[in-house]
Amino acid sequence: MNHLFNRVAVAAIAVAFAGEAMATEWNVSLWGKRRAFTEHVEKLAELVSAKTNGEFTLNISYGGLSKNKENLDGISIGAFEMAQFCAGYHRDKNPTITVLELPFLGVANLKEEVAVARAVYAHPAVQADLARWDAKLLMTSPMPQYNIVGTGDPRATLESMKGMRVRATGGIGKAFKAIGAVPTSVTATETYNALESGVVDTVAFAQHAHLAFRTIDKAEWWTENLNPGTVNCPVVVNTDAYAALSDSERAALDGSVDEAIAHYVANYEVL
Structure with a gap:
C-alpha cells in the first residue's frame, strides 16, 4: 500500500511539474515608465493572459532588461522575447523602416499612422531587414506629429x-x-x-x-502646429521564441494585436 501511495505521489508531482513546464513566460523590454506610448503592450499582455487562462504571460520590464538603444540587440541574441525600439536610435540597423520617419509625410492621425506602418511592415524587404536581427515585427506604436x-x-x-x-x-x-x-x-x-x-x-x-x-x-x-513628422517605434518579437509558441499561444498573440492597437489609439485620443 505504501509503495502504491508513493507511486501515486510521484506521479502527481510529475504532472504538476509538467503543467508548470507547459506555461510560457516572455520577458518584454520597454523603457521609462508606463504611459500612453506603452499602453498597447500592457493591453496585449492582459489579452494574451486572458485568452490562454494564464498559461502565456508577458512580463513587462521598464528599463530592467536593457537600455532602449540596445533592445534590438537584445532581441537578436534572445536576451528577451519581446521589445520596443525606435528606428531613429540605430538607423543603420533598420534602414527600411526609417522611411516612416521622413519629415512632412502628411499623415493626419493615429489611424492613418497605423495603416501606413502596417503596409511598410508587411513589405518583404522590411521583413528581411529585421530578420537579420532575428526580429519579427508585431505591431507599431503610433504617435502623433511632433x-x-x-x-x-x-x-x-x-x-x-x-x-x-x-x-x-x-x-x-x-x-x-x-x-x-x-x-x-x-x-x-x-x-x-x-x-x-x-x-x-x-x-x-x-x-x-x-x-x-x-x-x-x-x-x-x-509649438502646437509645427508638425514636422514623427518617429516609428515598432514592437518586435524574437523569431525563435515566436516559432516555439504553440498554435494556440501564437493565435492568442497575433489575435490580440488589433484590439491592443485600438485600445492604444482610444487612450491617446483622450489625453
Whole structure:
C-alpha cells in the first residue's frame, strides 16, 4: 500500500511539474515608465493572459532588461522575447523602416499612422531587414506629429531656428539640420537632464512624451502646429521564441494585436 501511495505521489508531482513546464513566460523590454506610448503592450499582455487562462504571460520590464538603444540587440541574441525600439536610435540597423520617419509625410492621425506602418511592415524587404536581427515585427506604436518645447526666446520663424540645439532623431532631426539647427539624438530618458543642463535648448517630442518625461515642466514656450513628422517605434518579437509558441499561444498573440492597437489609439485620443 505504501509503495502504491508513493507511486501515486510521484506521479502527481510529475504532472504538476509538467503543467508548470507547459506555461510560457516572455520577458518584454520597454523603457521609462508606463504611459500612453506603452499602453498597447500592457493591453496585449492582459489579452494574451486572458485568452490562454494564464498559461502565456508577458512580463513587462521598464528599463530592467536593457537600455532602449540596445533592445534590438537584445532581441537578436534572445536576451528577451519581446521589445520596443525606435528606428531613429540605430538607423543603420533598420534602414527600411526609417522611411516612416521622413519629415512632412502628411499623415493626419493615429489611424492613418497605423495603416501606413502596417503596409511598410508587411513589405518583404522590411521583413528581411529585421530578420537579420532575428526580429519579427508585431505591431507599431503610433504617435502623433511632433512639436517642440524650448527655453529662452521663442523660435517663431525658420530663421530664428538657426543654431537651435534640438533633441530630434531620424528624419525630424535631418529636417531641423536643413534649416541650420543642431539636432542631438539623446534618448527620451536622458532628455529632461539635457534640457535642464543646457545641452539642448529645445526638444521635439510627441505630446505624451513631453508629459511623461516632464520636458513641459522646463519649457518657456512651445509649438502646437509645427508638425514636422514623427518617429516609428515598432514592437518586435524574437523569431525563435515566436516559432516555439504553440498554435494556440501564437493565435492568442497575433489575435490580440488589433484590439491592443485600438485600445492604444482610444487612450491617446483622450489625453
